[in-house]
Amino acid sequence: MKTAATLPEIFEGMVRGGAYDVAELGLTFYLRSLEQDPPYVALPIFPNRVFRxxxxxxxxxxxxxxxxxxxxxxxxxxxxxxxxxxxxxxxxxxxxxxxxxxxxxxxxxxxxxxxxxxxxxxxxxxxxxxxxxxxxxxxxxxxxxxxxxxxxxxxxxxxxxxxxxxxxxxxxxxxxxxxxxxxxxTGIFPIMHTIVIRRDLLRLAAEVYRAFAEAKDAALERYRGARRLHQVQTMVPWMNALVERNATEFPDDWWPYGIAANRRTLETYLRYHYEQGLSTRRWKIEEIFATELLDI
CATH class of the missing domain: 3.40.190.10 (Periplasmic binding protein-like II)
Known part of the structure; x- marks a missing residue:
């Protein structure tokens, strides 16, 4: 199978035919596919979030x-x-x-x-x-x-x-x-993408979530530890000052996964999606994420 070079290609592979067992997928691509009962379901893992x-x-x-x-x-x-x-x-x-x-x-x-x-x-x-x-x-x-x-x-x-x-x-x-x-x-840090998994592999949802969470926590720990070295490995002048300034505004986990820490952000996105005419109805969080992980 050809390796996908861009995110749209990854999205296409997943939407067209479930080309992957687990994949990143844009939230709007996922919500649009829900109208067609796709063979995959979202996990509350959010690899892409940017203020807009x-x-x-x-x-x-x-x-x-x-x-x-x-x-x-x-x-x-x-x-x-x-x-x-x-x-x-x-x-x-x-x-x-x-x-x-x-x-x-x-x-x-x-x-x-x-x-x-x-x-x-x-x-x-x-x-x-x-x-x-x-x-x-x-x-x-x-x-x-x-x-x-x-x-x-x-x-x-x-x-x-x-x-x-x-x-x-x-x-x-x-x-x-x-x-x-x-x-x-608002407390909102906009979320763009989620991780989806094939429905026939939902028995692995908790393990997949744990693996992504551990990888994210390891990345956060590198930033925390690099404060001692003024974030020199990033090659960005004054990065240390930025990290320290952010620490006064964000909790210790500034890139949280799970439903509880992201409920307001997710509900806002679902409202926007409906208000902009991209969904036929306003989806609820409980309808779009794996039930096995709703309590996280």
């Missing part, structure tokens, strides 16, 4: 200087309308700034390479939301830089921004204070 104020990029010539300016704009999104980072970004903007996705035009395409929308998942969206596909041969990165789209909601930082294009900026240039304030007020 930083994931909205704008063309500086579009006149967008704040969230209110997003109304009536053309916005790009990678692969599907409502990828995980986009669900969070839209939801946060809706809750805190009155953003309305239906007031915009959405263009779906490849970020750095031309690509059609993912063809292995459904693409639900409310009928009043205008969603179309990027022109053939065009990338969202280039369209943003050239001003063909006004904004981009992206899990990955587009290359034009990394190349310091004068045409592109973040919607929230000083995003860290906003994300820290959001976390203090």
């Amino acid at each position: 104020h930083s994931c909205v990029f704008v063309n500086v010539h579009s006149g967008i200087t704040g969230p209110a300016d997003l109304t009536g704009r053309t916005i790009g999104e990678f692969g599907t309308y409502g990828q995980d980072s986009g669900v969070w970004a839209k939801g946060i903007l809706m809750d805190e700034h009155g953003f309305r996705p239906e007031d915009n035009r959405w263009i779906i395409g490849g970020l750095e390479h031309p690509a059609p929308p993912f063809d292995f998942i459904p693409h639900p969206h409310p009928p009043q939301v205008d969603v179309s596909v990027a022109p053939a041969g065009r990338t969202l990165n280039r369209m943003l830089d050239d001003g063909e789209i006004d904004a981009l909601f992206s899990a990955n930082v587009p290359q034009c921004f990394l190349d310091r294009s004068p045409n592109v900026a973040r919607l929230f240039a000083d995003f860290e204070p906003l994300e820290r304030d959001y976390h203090r007020r």
Whole structure:
């Protein structure tokens, strides 16, 4: 079997035919597949979580200087309308700034390479939301830089921004204070991905959870121990100061697995998914995770 090179390829392998016994899967890919009774079920293991104020990029010539300016704009999104980072970004903007996705035009395409929308998942969206596909041969990165789209909601930082294009900026240039304030007020550390396991292997769910938890705890312990050496192995100046600052805001386990420590974050995501028209109903946590691990 060909080794998957990217996360979308891993997702496709799992969604199309259960190519793996255990795999990482984006939450929106998982929720969409639940409508079709998939042969796998999620475990409360969360390998990908990122604050998302930083994931909205704008063309500086579009006149967008704040969230209110997003109304009536053309916005790009990678692969599907409502990828995980986009669900969070839209939801946060809706809750805190009155953003309305239906007031915009959405263009779906490849970020750095031309690509059609993912063809292995459904693409639900409310009928009043205008969603179309990027022109053939065009990338969202280039369209943003050239001003063909006004904004981009992206899990990955587009290359034009990394190349310091004068045409592109973040919607929230000083995003860290906003994300820290959001976390203090809500207790939410956004979750994008979960781990799924084939249903016929659910007898191993507790062992899989324990293995992932032990690996995560080992990684956390390396960060804790590296404080003695000023986090020198990361090769990032002032990383030690960042770790120490984070320690004042986060509990000792700042990347928790399990339901109890993540209930509010998960319930918020499920609400966003439903409010944005990506689910036919609002799922409950107890319906989407393995019953064997609901008490963790």
